[in-house]
Amino acid sequence: MQEKKQTAMNRRNFLRAFGGASTTAVAAVTLSPGEAQAYDPGEEETRARYRETEHVKAFYRVNGYETLKK
Template sequence: MQDKQQAAFSRRNFLRAFGGASTTAVAAVALNPTEALAYDPGKEEDRARYQETDHIKAYYSVNRYPKHK
């Protein structure tokens, strides 16, 4: 009986320590924010990609979108 109680207590102590350590780690990360870095898309993503071709115009007319340009 003594061994079972000691095993139960040691498991409980482990779980308490693990729970406390994880809570402390989360709090440390939350209290020490870092600056966000801006995303630079580069020259390739700056150019316009949308082109209103014939099949796009057909899609708009089939789905009854208002006329564009």
Template sequence: MRQNKDDDTRIGRRQFFRTLGGGTAAAAAAVAAVPLTPTEAKAYDPGTAETRSRYRETDHVKAFYRTNGYETLKK
């Protein structure tokens, strides 16, 4: 490992990871200190327009079923 005496201000790799680990621990402790309050869940009503059936067995869909062998499964 090569070190220059002029590079005393540079941070080493190990020191960098030590600092990073300490910062992560401090951030985790700060998040844990925030009290979590439960919020009331609200239900979503999709209405009749969104719950109606949209599936239609068109000629295109019938051809797909026929070419992929789904008609044989009906029997």
């Protein structure tokens, strides 16, 4: 039997080359040091939102949460 030389890129070789290239690209991006950016949530996201209003108290009372208080 004669062995066929693969001159054209078949699907398996294409996927192997593509996988290697993508892994290298991800590693290059991951390993490159960059300056970290801090997230500033702003005043709108850090303000208190929970208020124990009358309808919240009624919800707790109806669902039996008051019995859990000690």
